[in-house]
Each structure stands twice: as structure tokens, then as C-alpha cells.
Amino acid sequence: MGLVPKGGPFLFLGDSLAPSFGYSPSRAKTTQIKDTPPVPKERHGLRVLVVDDERMIADTLAQILNASGFEAMAAYDGEAAIGRAREFEPDILLTDVIMRGMSGVEAAIAVSKILPRCRVILFSGQAATVDLLERAKGQGHSFELLPKPIHPQELLKVLNSPQT
Numbered sequence: 730m731g732l733v734p735k736g737g738p739f740l741f742l743g744d745s746l747a748p749s750f751g752y753s754p755s756r757a758k759t760t761q762i763k764d765t766p767p768v769p770k771e772r773h774g775l776r777v778l779v780v781d782d783e784r785m786i787a788d789t790l791a792q793i794l795n796a797s798g799f800e801a802m803a804a805y806d807g808e809a810a811i812g813r814a815r816e817f818e819p820d821i822l823l824t825d826v827i828m829r830g831m832s833g834v835e836a837a838i839a840v841s842k843i844l845p846r847c848r849v850i851l852f853s854g855q856a857a858t859v860d861l862l863e864r865a866k867g868q869g870h871s872f873e874l875l876p877k878p879i880h881p882q883e884l885l886k887v888l889n890s891p892q893t
Contacts, residue, residue, distance in 0.1 A: 773799075776820050777823055778814055779823045781803075782806055787803035787804065814844060815843060822840050826852070837865070848873075850875060851874045
């Protein structure tokens with residue numbers, strides 16, 4: 730079941746996805762998402778590794794990003810993300826925080842060691858995220874955090890902006 734609150738369609742990055750924002754995974758190559766800002770020239774083609782243990786979320790986000798001018802790839806757990814990061818060498822790692830096995834924070838730390846220039850953006854709707862981020866901060870790591878649910882326009886706005 731999707732979530733479409735008043736004021737615009739949202740992509741719910743939790744238990745379900747709301748395809749009502751004009752996006753169909755099967756038409757990803759040919760469908761431009763409605764009302765999404767264009768990718769600035771200097772950001773076009775940036776590589777984004779999307780990590781979520783919910784395959785539908787990871788795949789859908791990667792397809793949205795590919796349709797929006799990024800080069801995106803999905804991974805489905807933290808350990809797979811590390812392997813994919815070595816091969817794909819992403820400019821941006823977009824990862825869920827709470828996953829089975831290795832957490833997104835642990836994967837982010839490992840990827841940051843391999844690719845120190847990789848921007849890390851975490852997304853989560855879980856309260857436990859705060860503890861994981863505090864532990865990472867105590868180890869000298871600082872990551873951006875996006876809340877779930879997130880509107881596709883907001884996600885693209887963050888990805889199109891320089892790292893904060």
C-alpha cells in the first residue's frame with residue numbers, strides 16, 4: 730500500500746512504494762519522472778550506489794536515479810555494497826541504515842575507507858539510527874541522513890547539491 734499525502738506524491742521507503750508519482754520501474758529508461766529538477770551538468774553521470782535490504786526499494790531508487798541522469802546500481806546488503814563499491818567506484822553511496830547483517834553505517838564506514846572521496850548519504854525511518862550514527866561519529870565519521878519517507882524530488886535535490 731502506497732502513501733500519497735496531500736500536497737504531492739511521495740515515495741515511501743519503508744514497507745511499500747508509491748508508484749503514483751508517475752514512475753514505473755518497467756519504463757525507467759523512457760520515463761522522465763514528473764516535476765523532477767534536471768541534473769546539473771556538473772553532476773550528470775555521477776555514479777550512485779543504492780543499498781537497501783528491501784530489493785524493491787533499492788531497485789526502484791536505482792531506476793529513478795538512472796532515469797534522472799545518474800549512473801546508479803543497487804546492492805541488497807552491506808557486504809555486497811562493499812564489493813560493488815570496489816568495482817563500481819561510486820561518487821555517492823546512498824544506503825539504508827537498518828539492514829539485516831551489516832548495518833548501513835558499518836558499510837558506509839568500510840566504503841569510506843576504500844573510497845575516501847565517496848559522499849555518503851544514509852536514509853532511515855528507524856529510531857535506532859541515532860545510536861548507530863553516534864557510534865560512527867565517535868569513530869570520526871560524519872554522514873548525511875535523510876528521513877523515510879522521502880519525496881523523489883527531495884532525494885534528487887540532495888543528490889544534485891554539493892556535499893554539505
